[in-house]
Amino acid sequence: MSGPRSHPWWQEQPAGSGLRQALVAARVGSWEWDIRTGEMVWDTDGLRLLGIPEDYERRIESWVALIHPEDMPRVMAATQEALHGHGVYDAEYRVCRPDGTTGWVQSRAHLALNGHGEPVRMIGRVWDTTESRIARESVGQALRFMSDAFWAVNREWRITFLNVEAERLVGPSVDVLGGPLWGGPAGLVPELETRCRHAALDGTPTGFDIQWPTDSRWYHIRLVPVPDGLTAYLTDVTDTRSRAARREAAERSAAEQAARIRGLTGALAEAVTTHDVVEVAAAHMLSPFGASGLLIQVLEGERLHVVGAVGYPQAFLRKIDGIAAAEGHPLLHDVIASRHPRFIASATEYVELAPALADYPDLAEKNAWAILPLITSGEPNGVCVVSFAEPRRFTADERTLLTALSGMVAHALARARLYDAEHARAQALQRGLLPQELPTPSALTAAVRYLPASTGTEVGGDWYDIIPLSAERVVLVIGDVMGHGLAEAATMGRLRTAVHTLAHLELPPEEVLAHLNDIVSDLGDDSFATCLYAVYDPVSGVCSMARAGHPPPLLVRPDGTVECLDIEPDPPLGAAEPPFSTAELRLPGHGLLVLYTDGLVESATRDIDVGIAECSRVLTTDPGRRLAGPGRPPPVCGPDEDHRADRKRLDRICDTLLDAMVPAQQLTADDTAVLVARLHRTAPGNIAVWQLPDEPVAASLARDHVRGQLEEWHLDELITTTELLASELVGNVVRHARGPVHLRLLRGRSLICEVSDGSATTPRIRRAAEMDEGGRGLQLVAALSQRWGTRYTADGKCIWTEQPIPPQRS
CATH class of the missing domain: 3.30.450.20 (PAS domain)
Known part of the structure; x- marks a missing residue:
């Protein structure tokens, strides 16, 4: 015999066969019973006659269960007689259909025998005899x-x-x-x-x-x-309809529960912070249940801390925040310890369970509670309390659904708290890596703003800096590490540290970017950053700039006109191939140089070129022109009231730009950094330059020039030390380098003495023996100067020293 069948044998006949057509026309059902396996298969008409669905369990027991109890003995007897006598099975009996109806059917069948003459299959037909019977x-x-x-x-x-x-x-x-x-x-x-x-x-x-x-x-x-x-x-069919109604109600309830769970699941998947989780939980757990309050407390050590609440008085939240779980609130402690929820239907029941907390219902303004444990990875870490303004009894479905929802909230909360902790660490790192206070070089007055992205909470990699150099020069740098997160913030810190190191080596902008490009490239193929690096010299007014994938700077001239500086761009750091290009621009004194990251000018709805044009328009408006216009330059020897007033004007310019370009109500996906600097020029009267012969007499001439100039500047206290410094530096050039030799004095917040020559050799301090006649010159320079150093120029090098100007001369 063949294996189990999915339909009676006659349905395997061709669709046009006479047998099949006759059976269909007569609405006669057929069936087949595998005696060995107990499988019983009915065709469509047979199922209709019995009133059972097509997905019935194909067992002989399914058929037996339909036989009317009064007819059961007679039907079973006919079955046994057919099996034992190898005869024809014939029986008329009543069937009790699942829908509650009863009908008469006539069934006839014959046996199929195996090679040993044993019955293995019974094949039969069935038809409705209700009408004829009646x-x-x-x-x-x-x-x-x-x-x-x-x-x-x-x-x-x-x-x-x-x-x-x-x-x-x-x-x-x-x-x-x-x-x-x-x-x-x-x-x-x-x-x-x-x-x-x-x-x-x-x-x-x-x-x-x-x-x-x-x-x-x-x-x-x-x-x-x-x-x-x-x-x-x-x-x-009243009971049948009632059962169907209850089944439909249960199905609707299950569908509603599934919809709520799906809704909460989707919303929690998008919740990032703890605050987001609390808001989502409140939206999906209060209104659907008619609740009036949600309270989430997490267990830290032995105490429960409130991380979010909706619908509770502040006085109550202050009272329960940080309470000891075991002693302060035994109900919450029991739920955490047992890991089972507790449902309290009234304030009376609440007080009976926790007499020591008798004042809590009135303080919280609640009269029913569902206290749900928050369990993740098998460990309880807090409670979620859904509360109600009026007493209520919780149905079994409500208890099940609330418990299920609390489990989802627990996992989302655990994830959000990890995120919050990482975000806090990243923010602390970023705050520590950005300048805490900008320097105030005499070459410029500056103001900055940093605005984090409003969508998402990952920290960005935007940074800025102002680095004073020798000869009153100053570095302005702004950059943006692409991406958001702890790794990007750390990369920003590495780049900022590298910029400081490279800047103090007096490297030109293109070499600084080349070194930064190497650093970013070493971080991996997916690491990129943009950067604009500028060196401003207030003596000449020349600003040397290089930019790697960064938006171009804007220049606001003293007359209020705005110009986007045409600096040839190079690819971003990490994607560029050195050498980088450097542009040297002569900028007007008292003009504004505006540096910014792409978050100021670019967004999902605004192209970067449109944003730059809009930024230029803001700077040329009446408020922008009034704020950006030239003020009195600050004195050369330190800030005073005019310098502080100019700083306030620049602060207002920064605020004006942010208000116009990044409104507070606008969601932004990127951080924004803005650096606005008013450029100052060193007055000609504070500069003195001499060319000296490449001969031993040059040291004497240098002393004479220094004495005469310092007397003119009324810096008599510095004459002796400056003469020694200039004489020693010029003498070193004459002995160890080559001309031409230049001596320059700059009067600013400090007195700067520079000696330049045509050699690229770097002087270095060496330790002289007691009997050596030379070798102590640079030791003397280091001892007499506040700072000193060497920088390379296009024609050679320059050795410089700085001495503080006495306060009474400031």
Whole structure:
């Protein structure tokens, strides 16, 4: 024999076969029973006759369960007789369908034997005999006392028969027999008369559900036309409908729960911070349950700390924040310790459970609570309390759903707290890496602003700096590490540190960017950064700039006009191939140099070119022109009231730019850094330059020039030390280098003495022995100077020294 079948054998016949057509036309069902496995397969008509769904369990037991208990012995006897006698199986019996209806069926089958003559399969047919059975027993005792109501009417619609159950519905037989069906309660049933007439006219059985007016119960009426009239079967389906209604309600409830869980799952997936999680939980757990408050507390050590709350008075939150879990709130502690939720229906029950907390319901203004443990990785880490303004009883579905939702909140909260901790560390790192206070060189007055992104909470890699150099020169640098996060903030710190080191080596801008490019390239193929590096010399007014993928700077001239400086761009750091290009621009004194990152001018809705044009327009507006216009230059020897006033004007320019370009209500995905610097020029009267011969007499001439100039500047206290410094430096050049030799004095916040020559050799301090006649010159220079150093120029090098100017001369 073959294996298990998914359908009876006759359905394997061709669609046009006579057997199959005949069975379909007669609405005869077929079945097949594998005696060895117990599998029993019915075709579509067979399933319809039995009233069972197509996804039924294909077992002999499924069929046995449908047999009416009174007919069971007879059916089983017929089955056993067929099996033992190898004969034909034939039985007529009632089936109790799952929908509550009962019907008569006739079933006949024959046995299939194996090679040993043993029955292995029973193959049969089944058809509905309800009508013929009733026709045969229309006045029989079985029909009289069956549980379903039954009546019969003749062609004149007069009642000819009622069973006991029908009498209860329609009236006693002695009162209604022979009378019209519509004369009694049946006349009150909507559409009953119409349906009965249609059934008799069509000659086709029909069925429908109605609510009977006398007992308000639901019945399924099956109308069956017969030669002499019409019969009606009324099956009480009230319980079936109730079960179906409860099942539908349960399905709706399950669907609603699933929808709530899906909604909360999706929202929590987008929640990043603890604050986000609290807001999402409140939105999905308060209104759907009619709750008025949500409180989330996390366990830190032995204490519970409030991380978020909605709908609670501040006084109550202050009272419970940081309380000891075990001693301060035993209800919460019990929930955490047991890891099981607790549902409290009233304030009275609350006080009974925790007498020491009798004032809590009034303080919290709540009268029912669902206290839910927050458990992640099997460990409790806090509680989520959903509270209600009025007393209430929690249904089983509500308890299940609230518990499920709290589990999702627990995992989202744990993730958010990890994120918050990382974000706090990243912010602290970024705050520590950015300049805490900008230097105030005499070459410029500057103001800066840094605005973090408003969407997302990862820190960015934008940075800026001002680095004073020798000869009153100053470095302005601004950059942006692409991306957000702790790694980007750390990269920014590395680059800023490298910039400081490289700047103090007096390297030109293109070499600084080349070294930074190496650093970024070593971080990996996905690491990139932009940078603009500028060196401003207030003596000449020349600004040397190089930019790697960074937006161009803007120059606001003293007359208020704005110019986007044309500096050839190079690719971003990490993607560039040195050498980088440097532009040297002569900038006007008292003009504004505006440096910024792309967050100021570029967004999802604004192209960078449009943003730069808009930024230029803001700077040329009346407020921009008034703020950017030239003020009195600060004195050369330190800040005073004019310098501080100019700083305030630059602060307002920064605020004006941010208000216009990045409004507070606008969501931004990138950080923004702005550096605005007013450029100052060193007054000609504070500069003195001499060319000296490349001969030993040059040292004497240098002393004479220094004495005369310092007397003119009224810096008599510095004459002796400056003479020694100039003499020693010039003497070193004459002995160890080559000309031309230049001496320059600069008066600013300090006195600068510079000696330049045409050699690229770097002087260095060496330790002289006690009997050496030379070798102590640079030691003397280091001892007499506040700072000193060497920088290379296009024609050689320059050795410089700085001495503080006495306060009374400032």
